[in-house]
Amino acid sequence: xxxxxxxxxxxxxxxxxxxxxxxxxxxxxxxxxxxxxxxxxxxxxxxxxxxxxxxxxxxxxxxxxxxxxxxxxxxxxxxxxxxxxxxxxxxxxxxxxxxxxxxxxxxxxxxxxxxxxxxxxxxxxxxxxxxxxxxxxxxxxxxxxxxxxxxxxxxxxxxxxxxxxxxxxxxxxxxxxxxxxxxxxxxxxxxxxxxxxxxxxxxxxxxxxxxxxxxxxxxxxxxxxxxxxxxxxxxxxxxxxxxxxxxxxxxxxxxxxxxxxxxxxxxxxxxxxxxxxxxxxxxxxxxxxxxxxxxxxxxxxxxxxxxxxxxxxxxxxxxxxxxxxxx
Amino acid sequence: xxxxxxxxxxxxxxxxxxxxxxxxxxxxxxxxxxxxxxxxxxxxxxxxxxxxxxxxxxxxxxxxxxxxxxxxxxxxxxxxxxxxxxxxxxxxxxxxxxxxxxxxxxxxxxxxxxxxxxxxxxxxxxxxxxxxxxxxxxxxxxxxxxxxxxxxxxxxxxxxxxxxxxxxxxxxxxxxxxxx
Ligand SMILES: Nc1nc2c(ncn2[C@@H]2O[C@H](COP(=O)(O)OP(=O)(O)O)[C@@H](O)[C@H]2O)c(=O)[nH]1
Ligand SMILES: [Mg+2]
Numbered sequence: 304x305x306x307x308x309x310x311x312x313x314x315x316x317x318x319x320x321x322x323x324x325x326x327x328x329x330x331x332x333x334x335x336x337x338x339x340x341x342x343x344x345x346x347x348x349x350x351x352x353x354x355x356x357x358x359x360x361x362x363x364x365x366x367x368x369x370x371x372x373x374x375x376x377x378x379x380x381x382x383x384x385x386x387x388x389x390x391x392x393x394x395x396x397x398x399x400x401x402x403x404x405x406x407x408x409x410x411x412x413x414x415x416x417x418x419x420x421x422x423x424x425x426x427x428x429x430x431x432x433x434x435x436x437x438x439x440x441x442x443x444x445x446x447x448x449x450x451x452x453x454x455x456x457x458x459x460x461x462x463x464x465x466x467x468x469x470x471x472x473x474x475x476x477x478x479x480x481x482x483x484x485x486x487x488x489x490x491x492x493x494x495x496x497x498x499x500x501x502x503x504x505x506x507x508x509x510x511x512x513x514x515x516x517x518x519x520x521x522x523x524x525x526x527x528x529x530x531x532x533x534x535x536x537x538x539x540x541x542x543x544x545x546x547x548x549x550x551x552x553x554x555x556x557x558x559x560x561x562x563x564x565x566x567x568x569x570x571x572x573x574x575x576x577x578x579x580x581x582x583x584x585x586x587x588x589x590x591x592x593x594x595x596x597x598x599x600x601x602x603x604x605x606x607x608x609x610x611x612x613x614x615x616x617x618x619x620x621x622x623x624x625x626x627x628x629x630x
Numbered sequence: 631x632x633x634x635x636x637x638x639x640x641x642x643x644x645x646x647x648x649x650x651x652x653x654x655x656x657x658x659x660x661x662x663x664x665x666x667x668x669x670x671x672x673x674x675x676x677x678x679x680x681x682x683x684x685x686x687x688x689x690x691x692x693x694x695x696x697x698x699x700x701x702x703x704x705x706x707x708x709x710x711x712x713x714x715x716x717x718x719x720x721x722x723x724x725x726x727x728x729x730x731x732x733x734x735x736x737x738x739x740x741x742x743x744x745x746x747x748x749x750x751x752x753x754x755x756x757x758x759x760x761x762x763x764x765x766x767x768x769x770x771x772x773x774x775x776x777x778x779x780x781x782x783x784x785x786x787x788x789x790x791x792x793x794x795x796x797x798x799x800x801x802x803x804x805x806x807x808x809x810x
Contacts, residue, residue, distance in 0.1 A: 469767035509759070511767050511785060538771050539782040548796040552803035559780040560807065620638045621719065621805060623694035628799050 307410065308337045310346035313358020318375055318395055322350060325403040346370060348409050352395075353382045366390065371409040373402075379491030391444060394493050401445065401496055408444055442486065445494040446586050452497035456482040457490070462515065463497060463506060466588060469541075471515035472506035479508065483519040511541040513580075513587040520579035521547065528569070529581040533593040535562035540584055549630045550576040562593055637719040637805075638694075640798070642685070643701040643711075643743065644724035645735050649757040649788030650700040653724060654687050656791045657798070658698070662687035684714075712746050720751035720801035724788060727759040733773040740777045751804040752778070753797050755786040 309326070311319060319338075326336035341349055341361040349365040350373045352358040362385050365372050372390040374382060379392045386392065391405050446453055446464055453464045460481035463472045473479045485492060497503075517540070520526050536558040542551055550573050557563065568577050584590040642650040654662045663686045685700025699714050701721075715721065721743055725735050736754065743752055754774075759765055767783070774781055782800045786793035 467766070467768060469771070470765075472763070504763075507763065509763055509765070514785075536780070539780055539784075541767055541784050543785060543793065543796065545792045545796070548792075548799045549803075552796075552800045553806070555782065556800070556803040556807040620636065620694050620696060621802070623691035624689075624696060624719070624798070625802055627689065627691045628795055628802060630799055630802055 305334050306337060307334050307348075308339065308346045309348045309350060309406065310339055310341040310361075311350045312341040312361035313352035313355025314350060314375060315352070315395070318350070318352070321397075321402045322406075325406055341365075344368075348373060348406060350375065352376065353385060354378070359385075373405060373409060377493070386441065388441060391441060392491065393445070394495070397495055401494070404449070405445065442489060442492060443586060448588075452503075453494055454497050455492050455494045457485055457492065460485075463503065464512060465503075466512070469512055469587065470509050471512045472503065472510075473508045474505050476508055479510070479515065483515070483522075486516075486519040487523045510543075511587075513540040513583045513589060514542045516583035516586050517542045517579050518544070520582050521575060523579075526575075526578055526582070529565055529578050529585075531565050533562045534558065534565055534568075534581060535591045535593075536584060536589055537591050538589050540580065540587070540589055542580075542583070547573075547576050549628070551580065552630075554580060562591065636717055639697045639699065639714075639718040640801070641699050641701055641714055641718045641721045642724060643721050644739060645726060645729075645731075647729075648724040648726045649755075650724055651685050653722065653755075653788040653794050654685050654698055654700050656789055657689070657794045658687040659689075660687070662698070662700075664700070711742070715743065715747050715750060718747075718750060719805060720753065722794075722797050722801065723752055723754045725754060725756050727756040727765050727785070728761045732756065732765070733769055736770055736773045736783075737777060740774050740781060744777060749808075751801050751808065752781055753800045753804070754781055754783045755788070755793070755797050756783060757786060757788045759785045760787075 309322065311322065314322075322338065326338060339346075341351070341357075343364065346365075348371045349361060351362040351365070352375045353362050354376055359382075362372055362374060362382075366385050366387065369389060372385065374385060374390060374392045375395050376382060376392060377394050379386070382392075389409070391409060393401065393405055443455075446455065449464070449466055452466070454461050455464065456462050456478070460478045461473065462478060462482040465472060471479075473482075482492070484490075536555060539555055539559055540551070544551060554568070554572055554577055558568075565581065581590060585592070642653055644650055651662065651664055664684075684702060685698075687698040689696040689698065696719075701711055701714050723739050723743065725732050725739070729735065740752065740754070743750060754770075756765070756770065767785070770783055771779070774783075782804070784793075784797060784800065786797060788794065
């Protein structure tokens with residue numbers, strides 16, 4: 304059994320209780336959790352309430368030392384200086400199940416960090432770079448790999464992520480637009496699990512989840528580059544788009560039949576579209592990510608990459624159709 | 631490549647009411663020719679007039695003619711399907727997203743097309759999704775997983791030219807990827 308130490312600082316009773324429940328869940332996974340007040344070092348994770356003075360100071364130290372950090376606050380925007388790749392922000396009133404998953408995510412971030420330090424030189428850099436379930440921006444990490452419905456957004460606008468159905472839903476189009484804009488500008492979003500009793504009948508607007516996320520990401524000026532590795536699509540992404548139809552079709556046709564190297568794809572296609580597609584498919588559970596060493600490295604078939612070339616091979620009817628469609 | 635496989639044909643297939651005639655009209659410059667017949671039985675719900683035979687239209691792309699067919703939805707006209715599908719560049723399979731049968735329709739129609747022509751490229755368009763908040767896109771994926779798990783599925787509006795063109799772009803991309 305592996306021992307994990309979770310330190311806490313400035314948290315109230317309710318949060319501590321939820322963490323205790325999470326700890327019990329970890330027992331089932333072959334870990335034993337030790338809970339204690341933050342003492343400056345020796346913790347795998349720090350859970351801190353930055354609104355508390357001790358909580359803030361502890362979080363600051365942990366942040367500077369690269370200790371994975373879970374910040375418990377409703378005011379994410381006030382603590383941007385504490386937020387980086389190995390931190391997660393969560394509201395105090397979230398259910399224990401979500402705490403459990405977030406602790407899990409943080410632990411795997413910690414592991415990667417440790418591995419990178421210890422095994423430097425022996426771990427192929429590609430592998431260290433390979434996307435894991437946590438490699439989506441920290442803002443949306445809480446959505447990756449979830450199986451039950453999640454509600455996310457701003458105080459007055461929510462989008463519901465329904466992973467079983469593969470859709471995002473909202474009560475109005477304005478909700479979609481507001482949350483999309485918040486994602487684009489890295490605004491603080493709140494996440495909560497949708498309870499079984501919550502009625503979803505007021506949600507009249509639906510779109511595929513990959514569609515919602517793709518359109519959010521493709522309009523982002525500073526979308527981080529998707530981590531390197533071998534990727535493929537497990538299903539065709541259902542993304543309606545006039546502007547990017549041709550690129551999406553070409554990319555998808557390739558990635559459903561073969562895995563490709565992220566860098567190769569980004570170089571040979573519209574990087575903006577491909578990068579947004581990777582993230583959207585990843586959150587929606589459509590992306591297969593393989594560590595480079597295991598995967599067969601497949602370059603993009605040249606005729607697919609080079610649209611002009613492809614047209615040459617398919618003159619006549621197919622060429623004329625392609626021209627008509629603007630491909 | 632047989633003499634028939636000249637890829638000068640696009641086929642719209644799917645059950646009655648899925649939007650085939652609408653889709654063909656949306657991408658055609660001139661109104662399509664439809665051989666219609668009024669179904670007297672109430673078997674098709676409240677839809678009184680429905681196409682039981684072929685829709686036909688064509689695209690004239692700088693002298694290259696692409697024939698467009700709407701494949702009849704009725705089982706009794708099934709024999710025509712083989713003729714229509716032969717030599718097609720691909721099939722746009724439209725399914726009515728409003729119908730509870732959409733999952734069964736997806737597997738039934740995809741299997742029927744695959745039985746006639748295993749290599750033919752198929753793109754699935756789900757119409758009228760705005761009328762069905764219960765529609766599960768993942769259940770749709772599940773319903774074709776035994777037949778062709780990676781077949782493209784796109785939520786579309788058959789009345790929108792851009793949506794129909796996006797389906798055709800997917801067919802073309804599949805064709806190019808296959809030809810590599
Ligand atoms: N809301 C909506 N209505 C549609 C759509 N596609 C077709 N329709 C309507 O559905 C009805 C049946 O369409 P039709 O093209 O005749 O279906 P067909 O039997 O497959 O040829 C018509 O009234 C269309 O206007 C769609 O995507 N959305
Ligand atoms: Mg018709």
